[in-house]
Amino acid sequence: MELLVASSVGVLTASGVYLLLRLRAFPVILGLALLSYAVNVFLFSSGRLAINLPPILSKYEGAAYTDPLPQALVLTAIVISFGMTAVLVLVALAAYLERGNDRVNIDGEGADPGDGEARL
Amino acid sequence: MHWIIAPVLLPALLAPMIGFVMRHDIVLARAASFAGTACLVGISALLLSMTLGGETFVYRLGDWQPPFGIVLVLDRLSALMVLLTSVLALIVLWHAAATGWDSRGRHFHALFQFQLMGVAGAFLTGDVFNLFVFFEVLLIASYGLMIHGGGQQRLGAGLQYIVINLAGSTLFLFALGVLYATTGTLNLADLTLRMQDIPVEDAALVRVAAMLLMIVFAVKAALFPVQFWLPGTYANAPAPVAALFAIMTKVGAYAIIRVHGSAFGPGIEATDGQSAAWLFPAAIVTIAIGAVGVLGARRLLPLISFSVVGSMGTLLIAVAAFTPEATTAGLYYLLHSTFAAAALFLLADLVLARRGSEALSLLPATVQNGLFAALFFAAAIGMAGMPPLSGFLGKLFVFGPLRDPGMIIWAWSSVLIGSLLTIVGFARAGSILFWKSTAPEAGAPRTVQEPEGRAEPEAPARAGVAQLVPTFATLAILASLAVFAGPVVDFLEATSLQLYDRSNYIEAVLGQSGGN
Numbered sequence: 001m002e003l004l005v006a007s008s009v010g011v012l013t014a015s016g017v018y019l020l021l022r023l024r025a026f027p028v029i030l031g032l033a034l035l036s037y038a039v040n041v042f043l044f045s046s047g048r049l050a051i052n053l054p055p056i057l058s059k060y061e062g063a064a065y066t067d068p069l070p071q072a073l074v075l076t077a078i079v080i081s082f083g084m085t086a087v088l089v090l091v092a093l094a095a096y097l098e099r100g101n102d103r104v105n106i107d108g109e110g111a112d113p114g115d116g117e118a119r120l
Numbered sequence: 121m122h123w124i125i126a127p128v129l130l131p132a133l134l135a136p137m138i139g140f141v142m143r144h145d146i147v148l149a150r151a152a153s154f155a156g157t158a159c160l161v162g163i164s165a166l167l168l169s170m171t172l173g174g175e176t177f178v179y180r181l182g183d184w185q186p187p188f189g190i191v192l193v194l195d196r197l198s199a200l201m202v203l204l205t206s207v208l209a210l211i212v213l214w215h216a217a218a219t220g221w222d223s224r225g226r227h228f229h230a231l232f233q234f235q236l237m238g239v240a241g242a243f244l245t246g247d248v249f250n251l252f253v254f255f256e257v258l259l260i261a262s263y264g265l266m267i268h269g270g271g272q273q274r275l276g277a278g279l280q281y282i283v284i285n286l287a288g289s290t291l292f293l294f295a296l297g298v299l300y301a302t303t304g305t306l307n308l309a310d311l312t313l314r315m316q317d318i319p320v321e322d323a324a325l326v327r328v329a330a331m332l333l334m335i336v337f338a339v340k341a342a343l344f345p346v347q348f349w350l351p352g353t354y355a356n357a358p359a360p361v362a363a364l365f366a367i368m369t370k371v372g373a374y375a376i377i378r379v380h381g382s383a384f385g386p387g388i389e390a391t392d393g394q395s396a397a398w399l400f401p402a403a404i405v406t407i408a409i410g411a412v413g414v415l416g417a418r419r420l421l422p423l424i425s426f427s428v429v430g431s432m433g434t435l436l437i438a439v440a441a442f443t444p445e446a447t448t449a450g451l452y453y454l455l456h457s458t459f460a461a462a463a464l465f466l467l468a469d470l471v472l473a474r475r476g477s478e479a480l481s482l483l484p485a486t487v488q489n490g491l492f493a494a495l496f497f498a499a500a501i502g503m504a505g506m507p508p509l510s511g512f513l514g515k516l517f518v519f520g521p522l523r524d525p526g527m528i529i530w531a532w533s534s535v536l537i538g539s540l541l542t543i544v545g546f547a548r549a550g551s552i553l554f555w556k557s558t559a560p561e562a563g564a565p566r567t568v569q570e571p572e573g574r575a576e577p578e579a580p581a582r583a584g585v586a587q588l589v590p591t592f593a594t595l596a597i598l599a600s601l602a603v604f605a606g607p608v609v610d611f612l613e614a615t616s617l618q619l620y621d622r623s624n625y626i627e628a629v630l631g632q633s634g635g636n
């Protein structure tokens with residue numbers, strides 16, 4: 001169980017980082033989505049792994065429970081990452097339509113004069 | 121006591137109202153946004169006056185007992201930061217309305233209010249997960265503001281900005297996961313309490329979490345090696361937005377001061393000295409990058425952006441010492457650099473709107489050349505740290521506590537050389553923009569070919585009083601920070617002493633149960 005969760009977090013993170021480094025809009029969006037899945041699973045495990053247990057304290061002595069707080073955190077994280085992904089998709093789409101390419105990096109950014117104007 | 125949540129609640133209620141009800145009426149939206157921000161200034165001044173007695177106020181949301189519920193904590197530092205935010209916001213809002221930036225795209229004022237909500241929340245929260253949530257609120261608003269007005273370059277830079285910050289948010293969550301797994305709490309006061317006797321076997325994990333958090337805050341604060349997003353973002357953002365973003369880097373610095381100064385701060389055995397060991401060299405490299413960037417920039421906005429990077433380096437050198445004296449100096453420099461950066465961006469907007477070209481190249485002088493030159497001179501000496509304005513005092517204060525033999529050579533020389541390079545860079549930019557502005561090769565043929573046609577397409581509108589007020593206001597604040605340096609530093613000293621008085625903070629938040 002621990003091995004499964006740990007390796008899935010690792011694989012998801014590795015794939016996410018790899019896709020993030022592709023620097024094209026679509027792979028980057030997918031990469032960030034994979035990273036957010038990885039972090040959600042990771043947050044679950046931060047409350048210790050427990051299967052088939054209720055997320056509430058039982059009044060009966062000794063009854064096991066799973067920590068409810070990470071679940072609340074994950075829920076928040078899911079909502080936020082969902083919203084962020086939606087914004088990212090829209091901005092990526094707008095940037096693609098405006099610029100005609102889906103590259104995430106901007107060449108000659110910052111200090112380069114005239115470069116932006118030259119490509120207009 | 122409910123006033124504590126007002127800086128979050130007021131923009132949160134106002135923003136959807138502006139967004140939904142006033143979306144077709146820019147005048148109404150301006151008035152509402154302006155009234156809301158002015159109220160915010162009043163509320164935050166009230167909050168600041170409440171904290172003058174040295175008390176720490178706690179606002180429990182839903183009245184849950186603190187380690188379990190979410191709390192807002194108001195002490196001198198958070199009150200000061202909220203006041204700084206609201207004053208800056210009012211100035212920036214005036215500029216955006218006076219120059220018409222707010223009508224170049226939709227929903228400027230709604231996004232602006234959401235941004236204020238996020239920033240105020242991040243300063244007030246006493247819970248690390250809630251800090252993440254408010255970070256996301258301010259970020260999602262800043263995404264909208266960053267690409268306000270659209271355009272190829274801006275959308276490209278905006279996409280990059282979003283991707284970097286989303287990656288940062290993921291790291292933030294990883295850090296919080298590790299922190300919760302090892303300490304079982306995310307409440308800052310409870311965390312500080314538990315960090316004091318963390319078991320040895322968990323110390324390594326906690327150090328990882330502390331470093332991850334440091335990286336996240338460093339992304340916000342534009343600290344080396346994650347400063348690279350700032351010049352591209354600030355230089356391509358609308359100028360009023362860039363001026364407002366001057367507070368965004370300070371959110372990162374504040375989070376480092378707050379979290380790494382208390383929970384992972386000095387005297388905590390598990391993480392002792394770790395934050396300082398990484399922060400100090402990174403801040404020095406940041407100063408170097410800022411200075412070289414200022415020297416090498418070929419457009420005005422990147423030049424200002426790099427000077428912001430350099431100022432963050434100076435600020436974080438002071439923070440890295442993690443002593444009350446150094447934090448006092450850092451806070452003074454924080455106040456100064458926020459307004460200095462805002463002054464430069466607002467002024468640059470006025471100048472560039474009249475020059476027609478962003479490049480630092482020789483062009484015929486535009487209207488009000490002398491006035492703009494004088495203002496640029498004032499703002500530049502403020503940013504570079506020359507005597508009359510508060511930048512000089514700020515850097516002097518930073519030198520004071522950094523007399524440690526291991527620090528003095530690196531800190532003093534990097535700040536001094538960085539200042540020199542910044543002065544040279546600004547002098548070069550200023551002389552190209554204003555002094556040598558009658559370019560002979562550009563001016564001569566035009567007068568020959570089209571003597572009367574020249575006045576017809578050009579001759580941009582003069583900047584009216586309304587457009588100049590925000591720039592003058594920021595410069596006046598810089599001057600008054602210098603004039604009233606004594607009282608300000610007295611207040612900041614009390615602020616940083618309160619910050620490092622952990623038991624007081626823990627007691628105030630957790631009450632009797634956690635105090636022992």
